[in-house]
Amino acid sequence: MTLRIRVNAQEHDVGAPALTSLLDVLRDHLNLTGAKKACGRGECGACTVLIGGRPVLSCLTLAGRVRDEVLTVEGLGPEWAALREAFAEHGGFQCGYCTSGQIMRAVALLRDGLPADRDEARQKIRYEMSGNVCRCTGYNGIVDAVLAAAP
Amino acid sequence: MKQVGRSVRPIGWQAITSGTFAYSSDLKPDGLLHGRALRSPHPHARIVSIDVSRAAAMPGVRAVVTGADFPAGVYYPNEGSQDREPIAREFVRFVGQEVAAVAAETVEQADAALAAIDVAYEILPAPFTIDDATAAGAPRMHQRPIKLANVARVYKRLWGDVAATRAAGPVNVTGTYWYPQQTHICMESNNTLARWDKDGTELHVWTGTSAPQLMVDELAEMLNIEKDAIICHEAGVGGSFGSKSRISEQEFLAAVLARAAKAPVLVSLTRREEFATTKTRHGFRSTLSLHADDQGRMHGVEGTIAVDNGAFVHSGYSVTAAGLKGLGTMYRFEGIDIDAQLIDTCKQPGGQFRGYGSTQTMYALECLIDDLAEKLNIDPIDLRRQNANQPFTTSPTGSQFQSVRLTECLDAVRDAIGWDAKKADRRPNRGVGVACGLHSSGSFGPDGSNRADSAIDIFIDGRVLVRFGGADTGTGQKTILAQIVAEELGLAAEEVEVLTIESDRTPFDLGAWSSRGTYYSGNAARRAGRAAADRLRTLAARHLGNGAIHLEAGKAVCDGRSIAIGELVAGAPETKEGVLTTEISFVEDAVHRVDAKFYGNASGTYSFAAHAAEIEVDPRTGKLRVLDYVAAHDVGTAINPRLVEGQIVGGAVMGMGSALGEEMIHEQGRLVTASFINYAMPRAADLPEVRTVIVEGGDPKGPHGAKGVGELCITPPAPAIANALYDALGIRIADLPLTPDKIMNALAARDGRVRRHHLWRRPSQWWTAFVRWCYPRGLFALLHRYGPVAKRAAAAASPALIDAPRVVDAVAALASGATAIGGGTDLLPRMEDRIAAPTSLVSTLDVTDMGGIEFAADGSVSVGAAVTLAELAAALKGRCAVIEEAIASIANAQVRTMATVAGNLLQEKRCWFYRNDFDCYKRSGPARPCYAVLGDHRFYHAAIDGHRCQAVTPSDLATAFAAVDAEVDIAGRDSARTIPITDLYSGPGEARLQASETVVRIRLPASAMQRRGTFQKLNLWEGDFAVVSVAMTAFAGPDRALADPRLVFGALAPVPWRARRTEQWLARRPGATAQELQSVLGEELNVAAHPLSKNGWKLDAAEGLAQHAIEILAGSSEERSKSPAA
Structure with missing residues (x-):
């Protein structure tokens, strides 16, 4: 079937079977390989993208049911440059494989806002980002990066 | 500006944070096929027959290979064990072992073809545990030279004066400790893309590896082709933690499928395959006795260790040996007497894992030291300080120490965790614990592992490229090499490019394992950088005279006059095609193979650490929470402090994972914990910030005084937390991980609570x-x-x-x-x-x-x-x-x-x-x-x-x-x-x-x-x-x-x-x-x-x-x- 999908402010018509995951559409059809298939079962968060501004697991999202615009790490505008730099500056990644998912989760979290209190903010980041597994950093660097990018 | 000591951002950060950094599975060459493996459903069986004819005829299928496609005598080069064929020919010995492989146009077609391969098995009895495998009458898994069934190797280690140790140390504590199998679970699963060029005579490989040249050597040996016929290309590597430091099975499969299909083939393991079929940390059961005198001087250790090898030897020989040696290297012991066995079981095999054996044995030792401290009524930190190794001494095992700051590490965690105050002001269900660790900075293992080469190209436009034969798996290896070379050449680290992996363009280096990256590759890069700088200064002297010339911002400068580096390159007689190349070889002469008594210095220098944890247990549920965690490390100079902290924190959290939840649970040989959901590894909210202390000071041998850091950090967490648990509740749980069930059962036993369900009074439950x-x-x-x-x-x-x-x-x-x-x-x-x-x-x-x-x-x-x-x-x-x-x-x-x-x-x-x-x-x-x-x-x-x-x-x-x-x-x-x-x-x-x-x-x-x-x-x-x-x-x-x-x-x-x-x-x-x-x-x-x-x-x-x-x-x-x- 042909499905029409809006990704990173561009419309695409994609020919794919009905149950194709959004992740496969992004990676195989649109050549947006930032989102990773690290488990393909919704258990690790490496495929996180935003749909209508909300964080979802693209590996378990059927592309044919996507109604709102998809935003992937490749589509982040300059307003998120500080967040990307914070990941580099604070040790927010090592191997980088989970990073696209971490950043997209962080984007949604930062849009929702963090508590003013630093300790509470840290706690909230840790809780809200627990769906994004990282095996390298031990999470310190990710929490520091997100906190540093908060307004 | 000093480049060494700067927290430079990791090279490639722009690509990584914008999603454009390509890993092997992100590459999509034309005509790409997908390779999948058919895996044994049985833990131990004889293959009676395999029929691939139906599969070969399925739509989209381009190649099918089985063990019969390879001559007898081809094995994975696993420490010479010759026990694992690349695809099983006659016997399978674990659930998940490769029996056949298929390349097809889509993954779905490949999977459909796998389902159409008919294999008849004769099921054989299978030992799953150390006890099963060593029981009388246990079915033998391999024909090995050792008479004892299922014993792959026997170890007897006597170092120092054991008799004197027993005599001098009348106080002793004994215990048996189990460190379970743990799995790396890199976020990138094992992926390899292979393609043959030049009429099938040249193999190109893009793969997640931390040791490309070692992988190429091993792959060439298995394929029986020249090493030069394999070219490994640079791609992102999504983590390793040891797992990618030797050849991995999918590398071989991708190569042979691509050869058979005459097309590029990607073999990408599913997450379940990654959990259930790749190699794990070896499980160790360590029974040790620690001898001391009543003044707290520890004299030595003796005991027996059984190592769960899994189905095949993949580094099991050296992992066991390293674990034993670690016991004799941390403290000033006088004698060590250990018997050990490496035992075959019908489970996925063990392999190389961060910490490499000593993580397991040090868990036992570090728990026993706390038991000893209690027995002698000495503070656990004081006891360790009193026995800590000293700089420039030699251990009974032959390790020659350079800088040693274990005492300083212990002092640092005592201070940072608030040890004395917390010991004095007890709060219910809370405890503090400490443990130490050490690691080599690159052990002398395979031939050539005491050497690393480095090449630096300087271009006529002033660009600088460092060529490095290893890989950066996320450790920041590229970045620190850029810093080291930039320091010599008067550039900013950001101006230096680093090429890795490309095996036909990079000089000799066996890659990242045994915490050797900083020491070997760093020393090589420093020497190459210095040689290149010397050459530039010599060239510049012709233009600038014989005053003191220094390199700065891409120029050679002398007395206010300067000339661009690129111009010097252009004018150098040895410049070829616009490139001035400097290549040197660094060989560490102070390391040697162990002798017949297993005595010897394997590493140029050694790193030390002490960690302290404060924990709280909910005695109502058995949930253990880490409240605070401090890791103090003696890793010499931090070339990039942020990267060093990242290694320490990441390793500590991985170590806490094995302390608190991670374990490979098998049932009938099949992995039960085969997903992120079932394998309890820490998420962000499960642990506190790990606080790091880098104990300042250099090392005479490391580049700029730096020592290795990658592995050391994973060893102390488990004993530190186990010791904190004992401190909190007085219960000693010897089997990791410290899950709520064990804590609740131990509390029930301590308090004498027993539940009675009176089943005899409940007929509904009789059936x-x-x-x-x-x-x-x-x-x-x-x-x-x-x-x-x-x-x-x-x-x-x-x-x-x-x-x-x-x-x-x-x-x-x-x-x-x-x-x-x-x-x-x-x-x-x-x-x-x-x-x-x-x-x-x-x-x-x-x-x-x-x-x-x-x-x-x-x-x-x-x-x-x-x-x-x-x-x-x-x-x-x-x-x-x-x-x-x-x-x-x-x-x-x-x-x-x-x-x-x-x-x-x-x-x-x-x-x-x-x-x-x-x-x-x-x-x-x-x-x-x-x-x-x-x-x-x-x-x-x-x-x-x-x-x-x-x-x-x-x-x-x-x-x-x-x-x-x-x-x-x-x-x-x-x-x-x-x-x-x-x-x-x-x-x-x-x-x-x-x-x-x-x-x-x-x-x-x-x-x-x-x-x-x-x-x-x-x-x-x-x-x-x-x-x-x-x-x-x-x-x-x-x-x-x-x-x-x-x-x-x-x-x-x-x-x-x-x-x-x-x-x-x-x-x-x-x-x-x-x-x-x-x-x-x-x-x-x-x-x-x-x-x-x-x-x-x-x-x-x-x-x-x-x-x-x-x-x-x-x-x-x-x-x-x-x-x-x-």
Whole structure:
């Protein structure tokens, strides 16, 4: 079937079977390989993208049911440059494989806002980002990066 | 500006943070095929026959290979063991071993072809554990030179003066400690893309490797081709932690499939394959005695160690040896006497893992040191300080130390954790613990591993490129090489490029393993950088005269005059094609192979660490929380402090993972913990910030004084936490991980608590008890071996997705055979697992009557079935704590955004046998066993009402809904009914729905919003399913009464379980205390429960959660629910 999908402010018509995951559409059809298939079962968060501004697991999202615009790490505008730099500056990644998912989760979290209190903010980041597994950093660097990018 | 010591951003950060950094599986060459492996379903079997003819003829299939395609005598080059052929030819020795491989145009075609390969097996008896394998009469797995069955190697290590050690050390402590198998689980699974060029004579490989040249050597040996015929190309490497430092199986498979198909082939392991078939940390059982004198001088250690090798030797020889040597290297011992055996078992094999053996043995030693400290009444830090190694000494094992700052590390953690104050001011259930670790900076292993070469190209435009033959797996290797070279050349690190992996363009380097990257490659790069700088200065002298010339900002500068580096390159006689190349070789002469007595110095220098943990245990549930963690490291100079901290924190958290939850649980040789959901590794919310202290100071031999850091950090966490647990509660748990079950059982034993269920008085349980009695007495073996397996439904080729605007449309679709899909977070993985094979799906998301949350005038709330968990939580915020808290505990933000309320209620059982491909009764037919009865059922199985299946209903919402008397609207083609939520379930995750029926709405009565309530959950990691949960609600009555209470437990029985007798008691008992509740509930649980052999502790934990709940309801507790969203 042909499905029409809006990704990173561009419309695409994609020919794919009905149950194709959004992740496969992004990676195989649109050549947006930032989102990773690290488990393909919704258990690790490496495929996180935003749909209508909300964080979802693209590996378990059927592309044919996507109604709102998809935003992937490749589509982040300059307003998120500080967040990307914070990941580099604070040790927010090592191997980088989970990073696209971490950043997209962080984007949604930062849009929702963090508590003013630093300790509470840290706690909230840790809780809200627990769906994004990282095996390298031990999470310190990710929490520091997100906190540093908060307004 | 100094480049060394700067926290330079990692090279490539722009690409990594914008999603454009390419790993091997991101590459899509034209004509790419997908390779998949057929794997043994048996732990030990003889292959009677393999027929691939059907598979070869399937659509899209371009190559099929089996063991018969390779000559006899081809083995993985595993330390010379010659025990594993690249694809099994005659015998398979673990579940998951490769039996054949297929390349096809799509993954689906490849999988279909695998299913069409006919293999006949003769099943052989299989030893799974060290004890099985060494029991009298155990079936022998390999023909090895050692007479003892299943012993791959025997070790006898005598270092120093053992007799004198015993004599001098009359005080001794002894213990047996188990460090389980742990798996690396790099976020990038093992991926390899292979392509043959030049008429099949030149192999190009893109692969996740940390040691490209070693991999090329090994692959060339297996393919019997010249090393030069293999070219490894640079691609991102998504983590290694040791796992990618030798050849991996998919590298061989991709190469041979690409050769056979004459096309590029990508072999990308699924996450389940990654868990279940790759090599693990070796499990170690260490029985040690530590000898000391009464002044606290430790003299030495003796004992026996059994190492679980798994099915084949993959570095098992050297991992065991390194573990033994580690015991004799940390402290100033005088004698070491250890006997060890490396033991074959029919499980996925062990391999190289960060820490490499010493992580396991040091766990035992560091726990024993605390036991000794207690026996001698000496502070554990003082005892370690007193015995710490000193700089420039030699250990009895022959290790020649350079800088040693173990004492300083101990002082640093004492200070940072507040040790003395915390030891003095005891708080209940809290404790502090300390442990140390050491590691080499690159052990002398394979030939050439005491050498590293470095090449620097300087271009006429002034660009500088460092060529490095290893890889950067995320450790920042590229970045520190750039810093080291930039320092010499007077550039900023950001101006230096680094090329890695490209095996025909980079000089000799055996790659990243044994913490050798900084020491070897760094020393080589520094020397190359210095040589290049010297050459530039010499060249510059012609232009600038003989004054002092220094390099700065891309120029050679002397007395205010300067010349650009590029110009010097252009004018240099040796410049070729515009490039001035400097290449040098660094060889460490001070390391040598161990001698016949296993004595020798394997490493140029050694790194040390001390970690301290403060922990708190909830004695009601057994949950251990790390409150504070400090890691102090002597790693010499930090070339890039941020990267060093990253290594320390990442390693410490990985070590805490094995301390608190990570273990490879196998049943009948098949991995049970084969997914992120079942393998309890830490998530962000599970641990505190790890605080690091880099103990300042250089090292005479490391580049700029730097030593290795990557592995050291993983060793101290487990003993530090185990020691803190002992400090907190006085219980010593020798078997990792320190999960709540072990803590609860140890507390029960300490306090003399025993649960009695009086089964003899309960005829309803006699049959269950009898069957369970029969299981280990032959019934299980019979069902497992001979129970016929119902054939699994083949997945429909391309299921349709049906849009249903109204309930009536959805129901019509269901009636015609469609399956409902809400968020898809349960159904889609079940389809992948072939538990579900729908022919068409009907989406509930757009069904109008199944959406929305309606607040009625009477206070009741109607919740659409397709409302997401996040939407429901938002709507009920501040109105219904029990539901809000339950949702906050479910999975994670992404899942809560996607998953629907009905999807959560109707998700299938999460039994980790059922979900991980075990042919159990529920999965594969009535004559199959339940694997939970004898298998690991400590966490996720029923302790009440378990019958033929021991699973539980996994929905936390169901538990919470039951505590507010929710009802469910169900619609079918010919029906519309409303039932209490508790009537929805007929069994574990099994709903009483007809084929055409579905849940349409959930009705929360007005009382649900008036009740006070709380949801409490015990699980192993943030977002995990419940091990036990409780939902408790009541109306606030006079005199602190809890009117009309509900007390519902999740994950304790097949369906949400109400403690009705306790509810009645509560209603009559205003101001009931937590302790009284525990007593009453305990009696009810004793009468109701029929736990399996190892999950009775869940009843204790259920009581504990109920105690928390009543305190929260009564408002008498200061404690808050743990999640900040709650």
